Amino acid sequence: MSPSIEDVARRAGVSIATVSRSLRGLPDVAESTRDRVLTAARELDYVASPFAARLASGRTSTVGVVVPFVDRWFFAQVLGGLERELQAGGYDLLLYNLGDTPGRERFFTVMPARKRVDALLVASLVLTDMELEALKTLNCPLAMLGVEVDGVLCTGIDDRAGARVAVEHLISLGRRRIALIGGDTEDPMRFTPPLYRRDGYLQALSSAGIEYDPQIDELGYFTVAGGEQAMSTILQRDPRPDAVFAESDEMAYGAMRAIRRAGLRVPEDIAVIGFDDHESAELLDLSTIRQDVSAQAAVLAKRLLNVLGGDTETTTAELLPTELVVRGSTDPTRTSY
Template sequence: MAKTPERAQRGGHSGVSIEDVAAAAGVSTATVSRAVRGLPRVSPSTRAKILEIADSLGYVASSSASGLATGRTRTIGVLAPFVSRWFFSKAIEGADRELHARQYNLSLFNLGGHGSHRERLFSKTMVYKQIDALLVLCMALSHEEIEHLQKLDIPLVVVGGHVEECAYIGIDDYAAASTAVRHLIGLGHKDIALLHGDDETDLNFDVPRVRIQAFQEVMAEAGLTVRPEWDEWGDFTVHSGQEAFSRLWDQPGPKPTAIFCASDEMAMGVVFEANRRGVRIPDDLSVIGIDDHDFSGPMGLTTVSQRPDEQAETATKMLLDELDGHLGAVRSVVAPHQLIVRRTTAPPRPGEEPAR
C-alpha cells in the first residue's frame, strides 16, 4: 500500500535521499519518483518493491505532502530556450490553454539561450519532484541533455523540432521550406538568395539544417545555381535579418531578385532594411519567410504558416491523456503548413537589373 503523506513526513528526519532508495531498489531515481507518486509506466511489482524499500528507509517521497495525497503534482513542465521570441511565446500560450482547461499548472524552465547556465535546469529538482510530465519546445540540445531527457521516466513530447528517440510535434520543415522556394521559382525567379538559421554546430537541432537542405535540393531540381556568396545566416531574429541583408547587398556584383528566409522574423528584418536603403519590395526583391508571425499579415509578408500554439496544445493534451492512463497517447505528429501569398513576392521585373 502506498504511503500516506503523514507517514512519509514521519520518516523525513533520517536524511534518506531518493538516490539511496534507487540504489537499494536497483532502479533509476526517476523510477523511484514515479513509483512513490503513483504515476504510470512502473510495473506493479517494481512499484511495490520501491514502496517497501522507501518505507523501510523512512524516505520522504516529496517535498509536497499534498502531491502525495493524489500521487500527482498536477504540474507539467515546459522547457524553453527563450521565452521572448514569437514561436516559444505562442507555444507556451497553447500549452497553458490546455492545462488551464484540465486544471493543471504550468512550470516554466527557461534555458536562457546557449551557455553554461543551461546546466542548472537539468537538476534533480526539475524532474524528480516538481512535474508529472515535460513539454520541450523547439530547441537545440547538447548530447548530455538529450541523454538526460531519454532517461527521464515521465511522459515527454518535443514541439517544433526533432529530438532523437523522443515523440515530437511539428511541421515537415523540409516540405515547408520546399514550398517557399518553389513559390519563388514558380514566379520566375532564378537568382535566389538564402537566409538560414544558425545551426549551433555544437548542439543538436534539425530545423536549420533541414531548411538549408530543402533550399539547395529544390534549386538543384530546377536547374538553378546556388551562389555561395548569397548564403547568409541569422539567429531567427529581426535584427539578424537586417544585418544579413546589409551583408548581402553590400557585396559587389549582381544582386538576387528574391530571398528565402528561414523564419518570418528574419524576413521582416530583410524588408525593414531593404526599405531603409531604397530597395523596393517586391519590385526589386521578393521576400518569403516561414511561420506566419502575428506581424506578418499587417506587413504583407508572404510566408509558409504554422501554428505553434496548436502544436503545443496538441502535445499537452497527449501528455495529460497519457497521465490519465491512455497508454500510447504520446506519439509523433506532423503538423500542417500552408503557403500564404501576400505583398512581398512578385515575378521579377523583365529586362531590368535589380537595385544595387
Template structure:
C-alpha cells in the same frame, strides 16, 4: 548497475510510457503487452520507483515545460497554447528556460524537475543521448516539439516541405538569384531546424538547375535588426538576389525594412518570403509559410493529457501541415537589374557591420 525503465522498455520492445503504465496496472495496456513488460522487469530485477508512481498518478498537478528561449515570439506562442489546454484541465506549468550552455548543463546535472512534475514537455531542445535518457528516467510522460526522443509523444512540422514550398514559389515566379537569410551559421548547441532548412534550400536550387552560391546565404540570427543586416550583406553583392527566403518572419521584417531604406520596391525589384505567419505578417503584406504555432502547443498539451489518463497505449506522433500564404511581397522576377540608392547602412547586429558604401546604380 541497476536496470532502468529504458532497459525494461528495450527488453520488452515497447515504449517507456507503456512500461510505466503496465507496471502500475493502468488501463489501455493489452494483457500480452503487460505480461511481456512484467517478464522483462523480472528478468532485469527492475522495480518501479514508488515516488515515480505517485508522480505519474497526477498528484503534483504540474507539467514541466523545458525550452531553449523564453523571450522569442515562437516559444511564447507555443507556451500560450500549452497553457490554454492545461489550465482548462486544472494543471499548472513549471517553466524552465535553458537559455545558455551553463544553465543547460546545470539543469541536467541537478534534474530539478524530478519529484516536481507529473509530465514533461520539451520544446525544440537539442539533447545528447545521455540527456535524453536522463529525461526518460524520470518515468513521467514526455511530449516533445521538433527534436524527437524515442518512446515519447511528438509534435512537429515538416521543415523540409515548408522550405521547399517557399523556394519553389520563388523559382516559379522566374527568380534565379535567390538569397536565404538563415537563423544562424553554426550553433554549437546543435539546433537542427536551420540545418534542415538550409539543406532543403540548396537541394531545391539544385533540382531546378540553379547553381548554388554560398554568398547568397546570410545569417540573420532570428531577429529583425539582424535580418536587416543580413539583407544589407546580400544587397552589397556584385550580383545581388532578386528574391530572398527568410527562415523566420521576423528576419523577413528586417529585410523589408532594409529594402525600403535603400529605395527598392517590393516585389517589383526584390521579392521576400518568410516563415511562421507571425501576427504582423498580414499587416506588412508578407508572403510566408504559415505554421500554426500556438496550435502545436495545444497538441502537445493534449498528448500529455492522453498520457496521464492512459487514453493511448503508445506515444503518438503528429506532423502539423504548413501552408503557403501568398501576399504582396513576392512577384515575378525583374527583367532588368534593380536600381539602388546611395545609403549609409546601420550597425544593427552584435557583429561588426562594415556596410557603409554606395550600392550600384
C-alpha cells in the same frame, strides 16, 4: 536519513534562504553562489520538494516545459497553447528556460524537474544522447515539440517541406538568385528551425538545378535587426539576389527594410518570403509559410494529458500542415494595398 536544506546550506556555506532562492532560480543570487549551492545539492543528492502534500500521493499535477528561449515569438505561442490546454486539464505549467549553454548544461546536470512534475515537454531542442538519457531517469512521460525522437510523443510541422515550398514559390516566379537569411546551425543550443529550414532551401535549389552560393547566405538570428543586417550584407554582393527566403517573418521584416533603404523595390527588384505567418505579416504584405504554433502545442498537450490520464497514445510523430500564403512581397498582383 535524507539530506535537508540545512545540510545543503552548511556545505555551501550560505544561509537557508539563499539555498531556497538558488534552487528555485530566483533573482538576486550571484551566479557563483548559485553554482556552489547547486553543486552542494547534487553532491548530497538533495531535491527540494515544494509540493510535499502532492508528492505524498505521488502526483504533482504539474507538467514541466523546457524551452531554449522565452523572448522569441515562436516560444511565446508555444507557451500560450500549452498553458491553455494544461490548465483546462487541471495541470499547472512549470517553465524551465535554458537561455544559454551554461543554463542548458545546468538543467541536464542538476535535473531540477525531478520530483516536481508528472510529465516533461521539450520544445524545439535537438537532444544529445546523454540529455535524452538524463530525461528518461525522471521516469515520467516525455513529449517533444518540433523534434522526432523514437519512443517519445512528438508533434510539429515539416520545416523542410515548408521551406521547400517557399523557395519553389520564388523559383516559379522566375527568380534564380535566391538568398537565404537564417539562424545559426552551429548554435550550441541546437534550436531546430535553422537546421531543417536550411535543408529545405538547399533541396529546392538543387531540384531546380540552381547552384548554392554561400556569398548570399547570411545569419539573421531570428530578429528584425538581424534580418536587416544580413540583408544589408547580401546587397553588397555582386550580382545581387533577385529573391530572399528568410527562415522567419521577423527576419523578413528586417530584410524588406534593408532593401527599401537601399533604394530598391519589393518585389520588383527583390522578392521576399518569410516563414510563420506572424501577426504582423499581413499588415506588412509579406508572403510567408503559415504554421499554427499554438495549435501544435495544444495538440501535443492533449496527447500528453491522455497519457497522464491512463490512455494509450502512439508515439508516432503527428505533423500539422503548413500553408503557402502569397502576398505582395513576392507577387505585386496579390498585394493587400
